[in-house]
Amino acid sequence: MIEHLPAKLGLSQQFDCSYLPNRQEQLLVILEPNCYCPDKFELLLAMGFRRSGDQIYRPHCPVCSACQSVRVLATEFTPSKSQKRKLNKANKYFTITYSNAEKADYYPLYCKYIAARHQEGSMYPPDKQQYKSFLFCHWLPITFIELRHKDQLVAVAVTDTMNNALSAIYTFFDPDYEYLSVGTVMILEQIKYAQQQGKHYVYLGYQIDECAKMKYKTQFLPAQKHINNQWLAI
Template sequence: MTEHLPARLGLSQQFDCSYLADRQEQLLVILDHSCYTPSKFEALLALGFRRSGDQIYRPHCPACSACKSVRVLAKAFLPTKSQKRKLNKAKNTFTVKYSDQQHPEYFPLYSKYITERHQDGSMFPPEQNQFNSFIFCHWLPITFIELWDQEKLVAVAVTDCMHNAVSAIYTFFDPDYEHYSVGTIMILEQLKFAKQYDKEFVYLGYQIDECAKMRYKTQFLPAQNRVADQWLAI
């Protein structure tokens, strides 16, 4: 497949990789403002790009190609027996809600999640401004898929919505509920959302085979990896 990249691109400086301790990371950044629309972004997702806040990027590391985009074929997806058990367990405890607006409960939940689970990451310590600049976007509609335990917010899956696809941006949850496999539940809810609105793909970001905490993305099938500019079945 021949790529059709915008004319205006930027290349970041190299910095320490967030996932592989012995690697350096570099990003290719879209500078063409005409690309910052839902339809153009959907085309760029198919070329392996993602967004962080208002910015569209993808890894462009000179000595490493470990990051591979993953997308699930939403219409064909069927949960495994294990995933069905998790859904059934959650169904008796939680309520799922959709919102197109952020709520005051989001940042305290995010702060607890980062503080208890990701103190070794770049988002610690959690800050409101950093949270806003990372999660929210001015040019794209976002759906917040929420998991509630009665009146208590348990999890939020930040989900970008395009014509034919959704993109899973970030999920944060209350670590006290980890035994419910909340991370898995929220991906399953994003897939359910995609089916409900007749979307073809759910983009899950980047898979890194050498990073154990990223391997969960291949548990949702059928799915594809983007390898050497082609989407190949996992």
């Protein structure tokens, strides 16, 4: 388990890729029950896996290897001048709070975000069951990093918590505040939280160089990409 893939694996059917046109996507899925715990999952993260809901998976596409896991070296990270400006500006408006449980105002904010930003995606229209099955997990502790303006919830970063790493699952925010670079601010807050908690890495999910909307993931340096079973500096 530490150096090799688990014995029990599944392979999904092929389906249309969500990010690149005219591509087919396929997933390698972990079926071994004892992998579904924080310690084993952290090892799988280091092998390029990720979770969606309760399921652990990794892209295993027949003719494409564009998806590359990205992780920030949190212990070495210092925000750039541009990132510091965004943080300083956000600090004038917002406060950061943390929660270990979902709150009632999360789902309305999620709906507003999906309706405004992802009308052409598979998550539209927003659905409560899909929201829960995508974001939440029964076998792993989750930290919800909240951005608030006075009493109003502005953003939530759903963040998996392991011994030595955080994994950024999804961030949704009020599109009315997009001009304050809320998406960038929330990643910076996840990195800051990792530093406060003594975590070595923040996993940002998969980077696809051909997909313009994913390029933000390589702006948080130092960072590494998982390529051919190795972590290489970006």
